[in-house]
Amino acid sequence: MSDTNLTLHTDKYQINMMYAHWLQGSLNERAVFEAYFRKLPFGNGFAVFAGLERIVSYIRALSFGEEEITYLRAQEENYKEEFLEELRKFRFTGNLYSVEEGTLVFANEPLLCVEARVFEAQLVETAILNMMNYQTLIATKAARIKQVAANDILLEFGTRRAQEADAAIWGARASYIAGFHATSNMRAGMMFGIPAKGTHAHSWVQGHDSEVEAFRAYAESLPDHVTLLVDTYNTLKSGVPSAIQIARELEKQGKRMNAIRLDSGDLAYLSQMARKMLDEAGFPYVQIVASNDLDEGIISNLKSQGAKIDVWGVGTKLITAADQPSLGGVYKLVAREKNGGYEPVIKISANPEKVSTPGFKSLYRIINKETGKAEADYIALKDEQHIAKGERIKLFDPIHPYIHKYIEHYEALPLLKPIFIDGELAYELPGLEQIRDYHLKQFEWFWPQYLRKLNAEAYRVNLSEALWELKRELIQQHQL
Numbered sequence: 001m002s003d004t005n006l007t008l009h010t011d012k013y014q015i016n017m018m019y020a021h022w023l024q025g026s027l028n029e030r031a032v033f034e035a036y037f038r039k040l041p042f043g044n045g046f047a048v049f050a051g052l053e054r055i056v057s058y059i060r061a062l063s064f065g066e067e068e069i070t071y072l073r074a075q076e077e078n079y080k081e082e083f084l085e086e087l088r089k090f091r092f093t094g095n096l097y098s099v100e101e102g103t104l105v106f107a108n109e110p111l112l113c114v115e116a117r118v119f120e121a122q123l124v125e126t127a128i129l130n131m132m133n134y135q136t137l138i139a140t141k142a143a144r145i146k147q148v149a150a151n152d153i154l155l156e157f158g159t160r161r162a163q164e165a166d167a168a169i170w171g172a173r174a175s176y177i178a179g180f181h182a183t184s185n186m187r188a189g190m191m192f193g194i195p196a197k198g199t200h201a202h203s204w205v206q207g208h209d210s211e212v213e214a215f216r217a218y219a220e221s222l223p224d225h226v227t228l229l230v231d232t233y234n235t236l237k238s239g240v241p242s243a244i245q246i247a248r249e250l251e252k253q254g255k256r257m258n259a260i261r262l263d264s265g266d267l268a269y270l271s272q273m274a275r276k277m278l279d280e281a282g283f284p285y286v287q288i289v290a291s292n293d294l295d296e297g298i299i300s301n302l303k304s305q306g307a308k309i310d311v312w313g314v315g316t317k318l319i320t321a322a323d324q325p326s327l328g329g330v331y332k333l334v335a336r337e338k339n340g341g342y343e344p345v346i347k348i349s350a351n352p353e354k355v356s357t358p359g360f361k362s363l364y365r366i367i368n369k370e371t372g373k374a375e376a377d378y379i380a381l382k383d384e385q386h387i388a389k390g391e392r393i394k395l396f397d398p399i400h401p402y403i404h405k406y407i408e409h410y411e412a413l414p415l416l417k418p419i420f421i422d423g424e425l426a427y428e429l430p431g432l433e434q435i436r437d438y439h440l441k442q443f444e445w446f447w448p449q450y451l452r453k454l455n456a457e458a459y460r461v462n463l464s465e466a467l468w469e470l471k472r473e474l475i476q477q478h479q480l
């Protein structure tokens with residue numbers, strides 16, 4: 001069995017709907033779907049969009065091979081052979097628009113839009129959400145950690161605790177986009193060019209007759225990359241003094257020890273004491289790495305206690321997004337082909353937050369030309385021209401329409417970029433360093449109140465007047 005073809009990485013109901021479309025003769029009708037999430041994760045003020053690169057390679061490789069067809073033939077639904085023949089011809093021929101990786105994004109705005117034959121647009125829902133939800137979640141978690149340790153080095157250590165191999169790899173990449181500096185995962189390093197870094201484990205120390213012998217053997221082996229784990233027996237009585245002895249021996253060879261690592265106990269106290277011991281022994285350049293179930297809360301707390309930590313190794317709580325292990329992104333039909341055009345469609349819910357916003361839309365980031373800052377994200381119907389012409393726009397809250405303002409001198413940045421057009425890749429995938437730089441620059445657009453980790457001010461995501469009117473009309477129609 002090959003596990004590289006992701007074409008059947010979809011929910012069965014998508015295949016059943018494709019089958020029904022095929023039987024009903026509606027498979028070639030075009031449809032527009034949008035992916036978005038309704039609530040920001042971790043109570044953060046923003047999320048960091050990630051997942052596009054994997055989505056692109058998934059879409060490009062879509063193809064039902066012999067193994068897939070054989071499996072489908074054996075299903076209890078008894079799909080007709082002609083349908084399976086149709087699947088053999090399948091490839092993605094539609095359009096896909098997406099926000100770029102690293103972009104700061106918000107709730108209830110379209111992040112990715114698929115316009116294609118319904119046959120194709122339906123199949124890709126599951127995988128797109130799977131990839132976007134996880135990677136965006138981890139990039140956002142990493143951005144929160146980055147925020148509390150902006151000037152420190154951040155290492156991603158999560159593979160052993162990740163939800164299997166894919167999560168480890170793509171989580172490492174998402175963390176790097178959001179500002180982590182390196183990963184311990186060698187495959188992620190090889191695949192994406194992320195710097196790979198590592199120290200050593202307790203087993204190295206346990207496997208020698210004494211701690212100092214273990215340290216010496218390690219230093220002899222990798223003299224230019226010596227970071228010693230000092231907490232196997234007793235951090236301050238034996239680990240740090242032994243590390244100091246090795247630092248001295250290295251200096252005699254004209255070498256400098258990189259760091260020590262603390263992995264248990266009171267990290268604030270131990271780092272302060274270790275710093276003092278290293279400084280007093282003449283090794284102010286030896287850095288202190290800390291690990292042990294860290295997250296943004298603990299790191300921020302350790303900093304407020306005056307911890308002397310230069311490098312943070314963060315694993316479990318980052319790679320599993322432990323405090324919120326899933327982002328609830330959804331993929332909703334917003335328009336369908338009818339009479340040669342697109343008819344907007346809506347999904348009604350008793351919960352107003354869950355009522356979808358109909359229509360084939362564009363998303364703009366409105367930058368105030370006077371302040372250079374983002375005023376709002378603005379969602380308009382694709383055929384609305386006023387934004388492109390730079391006409392005055394009204395930013396308003398549809399629930400409380402008296403809360404509104406007009407904005408005149410703005411630049412409207414279109415956020416949804418064409419990625420596939422007629423099935424062809426229309427986007428040059430940026431390198432990872434470029435994505436990381438782009439992500440970092442994003443922060444310049446936003447006032448700090450939207451970015452803080454706790455109780456951030458809600459950034460405005462507004463609908464155009466025409467779009468709000470359309471939504472209202474459709475809600476009314478369906479309430480009759």
Ligand SMILES: Nc1ncnc2c1ncn2[C@@H]1O[C@H](COP(=O)(O)OP(=O)(O)OP(=O)(O)O)[C@@H](O)[C@H]1O
Nearest residue numbers: 263264265266267268269292293294298301302305
């Ligand atoms: N000064 C501190 N303030 C707040 N949290 C801390 C401080 N020092 C360590 N922590 C955190 O407290 C938790 C301690 O967990 P735990 O008790 O399992 O670790 P430990 O005492 O080091 O034991 P182990 O040897 O099993 O790792 C970790 O999440 C660690 O990051």
Ligand SMILES: O=P(O)(O)OC[C@H]1O[C@H](OP(=O)(O)OP(=O)(O)O)[C@H](O)[C@@H]1O
Nearest residue numbers: 157263291292293294313314315316317
């Ligand atoms: O704590 P995390 O953020 O997940 O970071 C990764 C952890 O993995 C390693 O030890 P491991 O947890 O395997 O063993 P230990 O708990 O005995 O140190 C390392 O020493 C870190 O503590």
Ligand SMILES: O=C(O)c1cccnc1
Nearest residue numbers: 157184197198199200313
């Ligand atoms: O290099 C390390 O110190 C490391 C790597 C993975 C997990 N824990 C620690």
